Amino acid sequence: MPEAATAPAALGDSEFDRDTAVIPREPGVYDTDLSAGWTIFGAVNGGYLLAVLGRALADTLPHSDPFTLTAHYLSASRPGPAVVRTETVRTGRTLSTGQASLFQYDTEGREVERIRVLASYGDLDALPDDICTSAKPPAIPPISQCFGPEDGPAPDADQQPIAERLMLKLDPSTIGWALGQPSGKGEMRAWFGLADGRDADPLSLLLAVDALPPTAFDLGIAGWVPTVELTVHVRSRPAPGPVRVSITTRNLAGGFLEEDAEVWDSEDRLVAQSRQLARVRRG
Template sequence: MFDAPSDAPVRPRGSQGAVRTAPGGEFDRDTAVRRRADGAWEADLSPGWAIGKALNGGYLLAVVGRALRGALPHPDPFTITAHYLTATTAGSALVRTSPARVGRTVSTASAGLYQTDEHGEEVERIRALATYGDLDALPAEVRTGAEPPAMPPRERCFSATDHPGGATAVPEMAHRLDLRLDPDTIGWALGAPSMRGEMRAWLGLADGREPDPLALLMAVDALPPTAFDLGLTGWVPTVELTVHVRARPAPGPLRVSIVTRNLAGGYLEEDTEVWDTADRLVAQSRQLART
């Protein structure tokens, strides 16, 4: 989610028709959708989630996810896969949803996010396929070999917005987040990337809104790209992103861990895990991005 790394050091620091949006939250306001008579959903995409001129892919997935929540009888995304066709910018957008199957425990639908270009032509920006269910209805049993990432306490991590270049030196999206980067994964910011392809951070929303399943769709794409830790700079656009939401997160900051094991042909994958304060793996994702 960041622009090209800087060699400078960083410092630590201690409506009507809207679909199920909580009042007062910036994330809820900026992902709100309104149902049209034809079953499409209108959205006003906020510039507050921009990386340069383009909007963050996780934020956009949350917008699409909210529209799908309104189109289906089940409340929670279980799995959603999005292909990013062209860069999306701030402004008006339309999400068209198409239910494929409604079952007793899960429902499936596709969705497309559209904008009108400078020629007045409608352009599809994102196409997604998702299955929704009810996380609260899932059995409590967990069998896993996964473990939460080992990270320092939040007060010993580094703030993404505490940049020596000032507030204008970080992407606009950074101001929407309370992001604390693990010191072991910020060598790239000092001009010394580890070349391991790792990124870890504590993550919350800057306005204090607690995480929920829709916020998890944003969280998997909220950290700086692992390409920075591999010595690469510049924009790393998402080609495809698949998210699995495994549980409703407990209140409090999330721990996000991302790793890239293979970069080839100008493309890399990012495998992401999101853990809550109850040490539960609440979301996983895999992303294909272009370098």
């Protein structure tokens, strides 16, 4: 008999929710455990890290939805125990602002700050529904015509465990780099979701903007592209279903490039935007 279909994970009952969980120790202090499941070649994904701090801030502040977050990545995080410290900066009627930092210990037992975030939170459901925009959804073929890691050589699960946790289907026009033929345009487009079927929410959008292969690959540059700074704007609560992510870069100079991302939901709404500055390490 064929195997029964697995029901999609519900919000709050997904591997993403468990792996971004924070446990209050005292007011403004949270314990967490960074999962190795969200790493690639040993590096903890920056969007996953931002979601961990975003969850702690949602617990700290009187408003629960991230509107804007700016993160500076100060040192490389590693899987394992970490401490998040939060502080309320200002509380208003429609927006509240806070900051958060994630710390780990080095081999000599000294505390090291890994990432620092300044963020404003509000209530996405209270926003008016007026829209005046020239932005258009990216033209991406249907999911069935796009390609994921499973469509090529089997990915090394030990080196790319994050690939097993994502539903990522790349636009065929942006995968020339994987065939040794990068376009040089600095573009990536893909359908994005969580592998267990959990629908997107504001916190998972923080992961979505940083989950695609770096645009440096499309410029013909291989190697690690670590994030220096990442700013995310969450514009709306996403509708159920996979989202479309479009990322572009226009300027690689001095060993750094910017990446601008847009995330569109199943109802053709622009639900998140981001810009990050990343260092390009060739080779």
